[in-house]
Amino acid sequence: xxxxxPSARAQVRRAPNRADYSxxxxxxxxxxxxxxxxxxxxxxxxxxxxxxxxxxxxxxxxHGSTASRLMRVAATQPVCVTVTLLDGLVLARSAFxxxxxxxxxVVYGQGxxxxxxxxRAAMRTFMEKLxxxxxxxxRPPDAKEMLGTMVVALPLxxxxxxxxxxxxxDEERDMEFACWAGVVPLRTVPDPPVQDPKQAPMPVxxxxxxxxPGRRQGHIPSVG
Amino acid sequence: xxxxxPSARAQVRRAPNRADYSxxxxxxxxxxxxxxxxxxxxxxxxxxxxxxxxxxxxxxxxHGSTASRLMRVAATQPVCVTVTLLDGLVLARSAFxxxxxxxxxVVYGQGxxxxxxxxRAAMRTFMEKLxxxxxxxxRPPDAKEMLGTMVVALPLxxxxxxxxxxxxxDEERDMEFACWAGVVPLRTVPDPPVQDPKQAPMPVxxxxxxxxPGRRQGHIPSVG
Numbered sequence: 001x002x003x004x005x006p007s008a009r010a011q012v013r014r015a016p017n018r019a020d021y022s023x024x025x026x027x028x029x030x031x032x033x034x035x036x037x038x039x040x041x042x043x044x045x046x047x048x049x050x051x052x053x054x055x056x057x058x059x060x061x062x063h064g065s066t067a068s069r070l071m072r073v074a075a076t077q078p079v080c081v082t083v084t085l086l087d088g089l090v091l092a093r094s095a096f097x098x099x100x101x102x103x104x105x106v107v108y109g110q111g112x113x114x115x116x117x118x119x120r121a122a123m124r125t126f127m128e129k130l131x132x133x134x135x136x137x138x139r140p141p142d143a144k145e146m147l148g149t150m151v152v153a154l155p156l157x158x159x160x161x162x163x164x165x166x167x168x169x170d171e172e173r174d175m176e177f178a179c180w181a182g183v184v185p186l187r188t189v190p191d192p193p194v195q196d197p198k199q200a201p202m203p204v205x206x207x208x209x210x211x212x213p214g215r216r217q218g219h220i221p222s223v224g
Numbered sequence: 225x226x227x228x229x230p231s232a233r234a235q236v237r238r239a240p241n242r243a244d245y246s247x248x249x250x251x252x253x254x255x256x257x258x259x260x261x262x263x264x265x266x267x268x269x270x271x272x273x274x275x276x277x278x279x280x281x282x283x284x285x286x287h288g289s290t291a292s293r294l295m296r297v298a299a300t301q302p303v304c305v306t307v308t309l310l311d312g313l314v315l316a317r318s319a320f321x322x323x324x325x326x327x328x329x330v331v332y333g334q335g336x337x338x339x340x341x342x343x344r345a346a347m348r349t350f351m352e353k354l355x356x357x358x359x360x361x362x363r364p365p366d367a368k369e370m371l372g373t374m375v376v377a378l379p380l381x382x383x384x385x386x387x388x389x390x391x392x393x394d395e396e397r398d399m400e401f402a403c404w405a406g407v408v409p410l411r412t413v414p415d416p417p418v419q420d421p422k423q424a425p426m427p428v429x430x431x432x433x434x435x436x437p438g439r440r441q442g443h444i445p446s447v448g
Contacts, residue, residue, distance in 0.1 A: 009269055014292045035310050035326070037261035039272035045233055048263035048272055048306040050328050068238045082272040086259050086412070091432065093423075095351060095362040096369040102259070104274050127319060138319040139401045145320040167420040175422065177363045180429050182419040186437070188310070191409040196391040198399065199317075205404050208315065213410075 009108050010160045020161040029105040029161055030055040032214040033083035034130070038062070040073045040080075053081070054129035059153040060107055061122050071150040074111040081107045081154060089184040092168035093177040099164060101183060107159040111152035122151045133207035188213050233332055234384045244385040253329040253385055254279040256438040257307035258354070262286070264297045264304075277305070278353035283377040284331055285346050295374040298335040305331045305378060313408040316392035317401040323388060325407060331383040335376035346375045357431035412437050 003021035005011035012019035036053040039046060049070050054061045060081060064071040073079065088101035114122050123146075127135045141149065168181050190211060193204050227245035229235035236243035244250075260277040263270060273294050278285045284305060288295040297303065312325040338346050347370075351359045365373065392405050414435060417428050 009267065009271075014289065014294070034313075035308055035324070037263075037272050037274075037306055037308070039261075039263035039270040039304075041265055041270055043233065045302050045332065046263040046265055046270060046304045047233070047332075048261050048304045048330065050261075050306060050308040050326065052324060065238065070238070078269050080263075080270045080272045082261055082274060084259055084261070084274040089258075089355065089435075091355070091358065091362075093363055094365075094369075095347070095359065096365050096373070098351065098358075098362070100259070100276060102274065106272065108269065108271075123319070127322065131313065131315070134315065134322075135319065137403050138315075138322070139317055139398055139403065141318075141320050145318075149320070167418075167422070170420075170422075174363055179361050179363065180419065180426055180432060181423050182417050182428075182432075184417050184432060184435055185415040186412055187415065188410055189413050191411065193315075193406050193408045194391075195404065195406040196394075198391070198394075199405050202404055204406075208404060208406075208408060211313075211408055 005160060007108070007158045010106070010158045012160050012162055015162070018162045018164050020163055025161045025163065026105050026156060026159050027055060029085060029103045030060065030083055032085055034213060036081045036083045038070060038074065038079055038081050040077055042069070042073070052130070054126045056122065056125045056153070058156045060156060061126050061151060061153055062111065063123065063126055063149055063151045066148055066150045068150070071152060074152045074154065075113045075150065078108070078110050079154070086186055087165065088186050090168045091181055091184065093170045093174040093179045093181045097168055097170050099168065101164050101166070103161065103163045105159060105161045107154060107156055109154050109158050111154040114151045114153055119151050120146070122153065123149065131207060131211055133205070137205065229384060231332070231382045234330070234382045236384050236386055239386070242386045242388050244387055249385045249387065250329050250380060250383050251279060253309060253327045254284065254307055256309055258437060260305045260307045262294060262298065262303055262305050264301055266293070266297070276354070278350045280346065280349045280377070282380045284380060285350050285375060285377055286335065287347065287350055287373055287375045290372055290374045292374070295376060298376045298378065299337045299374065302332070302334050303378070310410055311389065312410050314392050315405055315408065317394045317398040317403045317405045321392055321394050323392065325388050325390070327385065327387045329383060329385045331378060331380055333378050333382050335378040338375045338377055343375050344370070346377065347373065355431060355435055357429070361429065
């Protein structure tokens, strides 16, 4: 493996043959995903909360209300942020060898609150990574909305990925078992955009009409 | 709200207007999802691991190798299991009011290892919930495979859901802002099944060809 695990806790334990510690894989998974699951400890118990996110260079950006427990936690405690892309059901000849094709990224760390220009740039990045062109189209945040939003940057320095792809792996003894084997590929697709009924009809903007998950390349300044 | 929160930790804090504690909502979300994110504490730090799961009545079933840390943890420690269905991007006139449509379920608890007949029934349930008809088609687990697999049942007694649906909610002052507003619906779809190249071509079985996420109703005995 060209890239070693960055730390003990970021080392993949189960099925280490599926581990991938390369930045290219990490970036690709994070850039295709939309929702992350953030794990933290609350009152002594584990908690997992889904949230939107964006990758900005070597950081993962989270944002939310300043009143949100998740944001306070992400800025002050160790968290684990996991993004999973489900690529298919793997149907083997044997029940035992059924599996799923997936790409997952796990990031361990503690966030840092962004303020001032850095915060505003990150909020733009957040939106542009999800839907390029949207930041300039929408009404920008005013001072009160900026104050009500917290943005946290989490370094990607302690991360690992796991990837399973390809057909089922049955044992030699099962190869002649008369059961169809293969993969049902899965993907996330958009349906045609639905305009807000409270708005007079207008054409769907090109960046909205053509939006697809995983095609989200912008030219966006990085958080330092 | 007809159904109150079952416990303090299962009470939704942020955006409580989106909270839903009804069993019907919980069951519907768990039955449509395929991958759960399991949160636990490992060496003092939070960890979040994706895994397949199935709902069986008032339990959530997890399974995996007896060598898996996740399975050992799920059987001996408190965990938090979160399932999130992303239903759409919510594009508001204001940057601030952008959101996502989603349905999420969060289950807190500690699992119980299933053994013997109960374990075997649960393994069948696990597969049949994902793809009805598959258990009888595939080569059943032998004694060694049964020994190598751990099945854990987590009660659904401490759970909560959050649901956001519908158009963006812009403020009155933004209603005339000239920016297209609405929703880009998202869904997970299967592509045509791809047979294992190591198998002589055979027709795709009906239950595989017609499989869709969320259409997984089986007639399956429940774990007690």
